[in-house]
Amino acid sequence: xxxxxxxxxxxxxxxxxxxxxxxxxxxxxxxxxxxxxxxxxxxxxxxxxxxxxxxxxxxxxxxxxxxxxxxxxxxxxxxxxxxxxxxxxxxxxxxxxxxxxxxxxxxxxxxxxxxxxxxxxxxxxxxxxxxxxxxxxxxxxxxxxxxxxxxxxxxxxxxxxxxxxxxxxxxxxxxxxxxxxxxxxxxxxxxxxxxxxxxxxxxxxxxxxxxxxxxxxxxxxxxxxxxxxxxxxxxxxxxxxxxxxxxxxxxxxxxxxxxxxxxxxxxxxxxxxxxxxxxxxxxxxxxxxxxxxxxxxxxxxxxxxxxxxxxxxxxxxxxxxxxxxxxx
Amino acid sequence: xxxxxxxxxxxxxxxxxxxxxxxxxxxxxxxxxxxxxxxxxxxxxxxxxxxxxxxxxxxxxxxxxxxxxxxxxxxxxxxxxxxxxxxxxxxxxxxxxxxxxxxxxxxxxxxxxxxxxxxxxxxxxxxxxxxxxxxxxxxxxxxxxxxxxxxxxxxxxxxxxxxxxxxxxxxxxxxxxxxxxxxxxxxxxxxxxxxxxxxxxxxxxxxxxxxxxxxxxxxxxxxxxxxxxxxxxxxxxxxxxxxxxxxxxxxxxxxxxxxxxxxxxxxxxxxxxxxxxxxxxxxxxxxxxxxxxxxxxxxxxxxxxxxxxxxxxxxxxxxxxxxxxxxxxxxxxxxxxxxxxxxxxxxxxxxxxxxxxxxxxxxxxxxxxxxxxxxxxxxxxxxxxxxxxxxxxxxxxxxxx
Numbered sequence: 001x002x003x004x005x006x007x008x009x010x011x012x013x014x015x016x017x018x019x020x021x022x023x024x025x026x027x028x029x030x031x032x033x034x035x036x037x038x039x040x041x042x043x044x045x046x047x048x049x050x051x052x053x054x055x056x057x058x059x060x061x062x063x064x065x066x067x068x069x070x071x072x073x074x075x076x077x078x079x080x081x082x083x084x085x086x087x088x089x090x091x092x093x094x095x096x097x098x099x100x101x102x103x104x105x106x107x108x109x110x111x112x113x114x115x116x117x118x119x120x121x122x123x124x125x126x127x128x129x130x131x132x133x134x135x136x137x138x139x140x141x142x143x144x145x146x147x148x149x150x151x152x153x154x155x156x157x158x159x160x161x162x163x164x165x166x167x168x169x170x171x172x173x174x175x176x177x178x179x180x181x182x183x184x185x186x187x188x189x190x191x192x193x194x195x196x197x198x199x200x201x202x203x204x205x206x207x208x209x210x211x212x213x214x215x216x217x218x219x220x221x222x223x224x225x226x227x228x229x230x231x232x233x234x235x236x237x238x239x240x241x242x243x244x245x246x247x248x249x250x251x252x253x254x255x256x257x258x259x260x261x262x263x264x265x266x267x268x269x270x271x272x273x274x275x276x277x278x279x280x281x282x283x284x285x286x287x288x289x290x291x292x293x294x295x296x297x298x299x300x301x302x303x304x305x306x307x308x309x310x311x312x313x314x315x316x317x318x319x320x321x322x323x324x325x326x327x328x
Numbered sequence: 329x330x331x332x333x334x335x336x337x338x339x340x341x342x343x344x345x346x347x348x349x350x351x352x353x354x355x356x357x358x359x360x361x362x363x364x365x366x367x368x369x370x371x372x373x374x375x376x377x378x379x380x381x382x383x384x385x386x387x388x389x390x391x392x393x394x395x396x397x398x399x400x401x402x403x404x405x406x407x408x409x410x411x412x413x414x415x416x417x418x419x420x421x422x423x424x425x426x427x428x429x430x431x432x433x434x435x436x437x438x439x440x441x442x443x444x445x446x447x448x449x450x451x452x453x454x455x456x457x458x459x460x461x462x463x464x465x466x467x468x469x470x471x472x473x474x475x476x477x478x479x480x481x482x483x484x485x486x487x488x489x490x491x492x493x494x495x496x497x498x499x500x501x502x503x504x505x506x507x508x509x510x511x512x513x514x515x516x517x518x519x520x521x522x523x524x525x526x527x528x529x530x531x532x533x534x535x536x537x538x539x540x541x542x543x544x545x546x547x548x549x550x551x552x553x554x555x556x557x558x559x560x561x562x563x564x565x566x567x568x569x570x571x572x573x574x575x576x577x578x579x580x581x582x583x584x585x586x587x588x589x590x591x592x593x594x595x596x597x598x599x600x601x602x603x604x605x606x607x608x609x610x611x612x613x614x615x616x617x618x619x620x621x622x623x624x625x626x627x628x629x630x631x632x633x634x635x636x637x638x639x640x641x642x643x644x645x646x647x648x649x650x651x652x653x654x655x656x657x658x659x660x661x662x663x664x665x666x667x668x669x670x671x672x673x674x675x676x677x678x679x680x681x682x683x684x685x686x687x688x689x690x691x692x693x694x695x696x697x698x699x700x701x702x703x704x705x706x707x708x709x710x711x712x713x714x715x716x717x718x719x720x721x722x723x724x725x726x727x728x729x
Contacts, residue, residue: 029428029429030424030428031421031424031425031427031428031429032429034421034424035421038421131511132540141511141512142441142442142511142512142513143441143442143445143512144416144442144445144446146445146446146448146449235417239416239417239420239421239446240420240449240450241416241417241420241445241446243416243442243445243446244442245414245415245416245440245442245443246415246416246417246442246446248375248376248415250375250413250415281374281411281413281418284374285373285374285410285411289373289381289384289385289388289409289411290373290385290643292373292374292411293374293378296374
């Protein structure tokens with residue numbers, strides 16, 4: 001009985017959420033919608049890193065590099081080859097998958113913090129490599145590439161608000177994000193997900209059970225890079241500009257912060273991670289112009305103190321407490 | 329013929345009505361009303377370039393002083409400073425926030441070439457002034473294609489022209505070697521330099537070499553430049569490479585007349601590491617009064633500056649030239665808004681910004697702010713300075729338009 005009631009509520013909740021998400025952009029100004037788009041983009045990027053770090057236990061301080069790689073793939077395809085914006089996303093995924101696989105393969109010999117350092121080097125190198133003279137014709141050098149925002153293919157109004165370029169991009173981003181989350185869900189809930197967690201928790205036992213460690217680890221690295229690269233491409237389309245200075249090492253670190261804040265090995269946690277890295281710097285900036293970074297640090301420490309297992313872990317604990325109360 | 333008097337009468341009435349409305353009617357765009365003017369600004373308060381945050385703070389502190397003294401034409405300035413951490417993606421977000429959310433009249437003094445490039449198209453599409461941007465690139469003065477964007481400080485090309493003018497005056501037969509960073513900044517300087525030398529550029533410049541930001545040193549370039557037989561050297565490099573070049577020239581015994589771009593005119597980060605004795609006699613250019621220079625620590629403008637600093641900007645460092653920059657550029661904007669009067673539309677703000685002719689107290693004597701409808705480069709004059717082993721000593725006349 002009770003499980004049936006639960007299922008009904010899940011359905012109702014799901015529908016309310018879906019409708020809410022669909023009308024959301026019409027309730028806010030374009031600028032807010034633009035921020036929502038960035039939250040979704042960061043959520044996909046964090047999801048990618050979470051597959052690697054949360055589920056597989058491999059640390060990467062270099063996912064900003066894959067994000068940049070994806071962003072530049074989209075920008076170059078759009079400006080130099082006239083590829084439509086939506087078609088750049090699968091290309092970015094494949095490119096970054098291959099790139100990530102190639103990085104992940106030698107990185108197998110590096111465990112834990114050594115891997116973190118190797119990927120950190122990648123993140124440091126990328127902004128400089130993007131300025132490299134020989135490829136300036138493609139990358140635009142220090143100046144970067146200015147893109148045009150995709151126009152909505154049709155027009156309509158809701159609550160007196162037209163379907164602007166930003167709102168159209170919101171639906172596009174939302175669709176892609178939902179697709180990527182579904183993909184990750186399918187991948188991680190089944191055999192593959194269990195294998196990844198087994199490798200994380202006990203690699204020797206995992207090998208003994210017949211999991212091919214090198215292949216799985218490299219594929220995970222590739223998939224993770226593919227997710228983050230696709231997010232980068234999406235981010236380039238949303239922001240309509242790429243330049244080396246957009247992808248400094250700070251981005252890589254912020255992505256890792258997003259993973260930990262949202263909750264390691266939690267798929268929905270990535271959304272909270274995206275919200276955190278999008279909005280908390282703005283809050284810090286509003287509190288103090290003198291030391292926004294210090295305020296950011298305090299907020300981060302405060303959150304980790306309140307919810308040591310990330311937002312998702314905190315919510316689960318809260319939920320467990322609420323459910324336990326009526327019984328007791 | 330019978331219609332003529334009627335025509336005249338109509339014309340008279342129309343013109344009267346127009347004149348009357350122009351006098352009486354106040355015109356506003358978003359961000360301006362009878363009580364206040366909303367000014368948005370974007371500076372890096374966090375991140376790698378956060379030292380420049382001092383500019384944003386000084387601007388805010390100057391507006392506080394303006395407000396305390398009654399505002400501009402009776403209106404207070406509501407200043408909204410935002411942080412982009414020198415990240416162009418963030419600059420886009422913050423510019424959109426200022427335009428769409430806060431409805432600022434203008435976006436003032438956004439800092440850095442990449443951040444400004446990121447919002448260049450957006451600001452011009454939205455027809456919102458991107459006024460007095462804090463970067464030296466020459467592309468900000470392009471009123472034909474980007475009528476809503478205007479620079480502020482001397483751009484790289486006009487500075488290079490100052491050096492070229494000095495060479496033509498003092499050493500018309502110089503054999504010049506140029507070392508430049510292989511990017512927009514370096515090419516901008518080189519173009520200005522060649523334009524400044526005019527027809528003689530081809531014969532005078534005997535060697536041009538580049539380096540990459542990613543190069544470890546410029547030692548080999550310096551050796552080849554020396555072997556070109558040049559007796560004059562134009563050094564278009566960022567601080568690290570500038571120090572290397574000065575040091576290497578001394579090591580290999582090359583003593584050309586040495587011009588150093590103002591990008592690297594820092595005693596602390598260039599001249600000291602290069603060895604101050606190696607830098608004696610090097611020329612650079614400047615346009616603003618350095619607060620640490622004793623010759624500018626006197627007079628009414630200094631007293632005003634110190635009083636403002638103590639009362640409104642006390643959290644800042646009085647030795648920081650960035651604060652002087654912020655103070656000066658804020659004064660520039662105040663003049664634009666004063667000129668705009670009661671017609672506070674974005675169009676009129678750009679129009680007034682494009683009809684400035686003034687001097688400001690903390691600019692070097694003789695350096696002015698001058699713009700026109702086809703001249704979007706406010707400060708173009710600079711004075712040369714020579715390194716005496718300890719500091720830069722200004723000398724000679726003020727160059728530039």
